[in-house]
Amino acid sequence: MYTQAMDSLSPAETGPRAVRSLQEQELQARFDARIDAGEFIEAKDWMPEHYRKTLVRQISQHAHSEIVGMLPEGNWITRAPTLKRKAILLAKVQDEGGHGLYLYAAAETLGTSRDQLLDALHTGRAKYSSIFNYPTLTWADVGVIGWLVDGAAIMNQVPICRCSYGPYARAMVRICREESFHQRQGYESLLTLMTRGTQAQKDMVQDAVNRWWWPCLMMFGPPDDQSPNSALSMKWGIKRVSNDELRQKFVDATVDQARLLGVTLPDADLRWNEERQHWDFGAIDWDEFKRVVAGHGPCNHERLQARVQAWDDGAWVREAALAYAAKQAQAAMQEAA
Numbered sequence: 001m002y003t004q005a006m007d008s009l010s011p012a013e014t015g016p017r018a019v020r021s022l023q024e025q026e027l028q029a030r031f032d033a034r035i036d037a038g039e040f041i042e043a044k045d046w047m048p049e050h051y052r053k054t055l056v057r058q059i060s061q062h063a064h065s066e067i068v069g070m071l072p073e074g075n076w077i078t079r080a081p082t083l084k085r086k087a088i089l090l091a092k093v094q095d096e097g098g099h100g101l102y103l104y105a106a107a108e109t110l111g112t113s114r115d116q117l118l119d120a121l122h123t124g125r126a127k128y129s130s131i132f133n134y135p136t137l138t139w140a141d142v143g144v145i146g147w148l149v150d151g152a153a154i155m156n157q158v159p160i161c162r163c164s165y166g167p168y169a170r171a172m173v174r175i176c177r178e179e180s181f182h183q184r185q186g187y188e189s190l191l192t193l194m195t196r197g198t199q200a201q202k203d204m205v206q207d208a209v210n211r212w213w214w215p216c217l218m219m220f221g222p223p224d225d226q227s228p229n230s231a232l233s234m235k236w237g238i239k240r241v242s243n244d245e246l247r248q249k250f251v252d253a254t255v256d257q258a259r260l261l262g263v264t265l266p267d268a269d270l271r272w273n274e275e276r277q278h279w280d281f282g283a284i285d286w287d288e289f290k291r292v293v294a295g296h297g298p299c300n301h302e303r304l305q306a307r308v309q310a311w312d313d314g315a316w317v318r319e320a321a322l323a324y325a326a327k328q329a330q331a332a333m334q335e336a337a
């Protein structure tokens with residue numbers, strides 16, 4: 001995943017608070033010093049309310065992205081072309097579910113319950129990465145998601161392993177290891193299609209790359225000069241590298257991979273800039289990004305519906321688990337008496 005658009009704060013939250021007690025000022029000073037020293041902040045440590053809220057928002061949006069991200073690829077599990085590909089895809093989709101669980105658990109350490117977090121998703125108040133609002137039209141989309149979407153996610157997420165909030169940083173270490181497998185399985189699947197496939201299969205890969213390339217570049221979030229709250233997240237050590245820097249790193253890493261694969265990245269302005277020692281790339285359609293984030297992408301409605309349906313269908317499991325836990329607790333009490 002999938003951290004794009006996750007540092008947005010409302011103006012009420014960014015404004016400085018006028019009155020502060022002396023004790024609060026001391027706690028704040030100690031907190032700032034720990035952040036500056038690169039120390040981890042843990043769940044029971046004092047933290048500014050704004051830092052807590054920012055983290056709850058970012059981690060929960062990240063968790064939502066993981067579980068919504070299971071849907072576009074889950075769509076292809078029954079139609080995977082071989083047993084090997086089916087097993088790989090099942091493992092990957094299951095990993096994404098696990099990432100969601102680590103992240104919901106990390107968000108819960110900040111004092112917000114999982115029910116509250118999921119309610120925000122189901123009622124449309126919480127965001128998730130806009131990339132998962134695009135459809136998976138062919139089998140090549142599954143490979144391209146692994147290569148490009150998980151590749152962009154790795155770029156975004158590796159710096160979060162050094163995030164100042166301990167539980168989030170530790171969850172990310174494990175997640176990044178798995179994302180690396182996701183990226184490689186996608187690339188290997190595409191390489192198979194491109195080197196051993198028919199012309200129709202090669203065309204299918206190119207078509208998938210054409211459709212996913214630009215939305216992948218949008219995954220890094222708005223340009224730095226339109227992302228004013230990033231500065232605060234940087235100061236707090238929640239964000240370590242800016243949106244534009246991460247996007248550039250992703251483009252630089254991907255151009256050679258595309259060449260090796262034999263596909264063309266759909267950007268006529270893509271060229272090596274000797275002076276900058278980076279690849280220049282064309283203008284991103286930020287209107288499309290805003291439309292999709294605002295809920296008007298090709299699959300927003302379908303994705304949210306699927307999550308709400310899964311929650312409703314799972315009610316009996318939650319009820320049974322709670323009834324079992326109550327029974328166990330009662331038995332333990334009787335034994336102790």
Ligand SMILES: [Fe+2]
Pocket residue numbers: 001066095096099175179
């Ligand atoms: Fe993931």
Ligand SMILES: [Fe+2]
Pocket residue numbers: 001096150153178179182
């Ligand atoms: Fe992944």
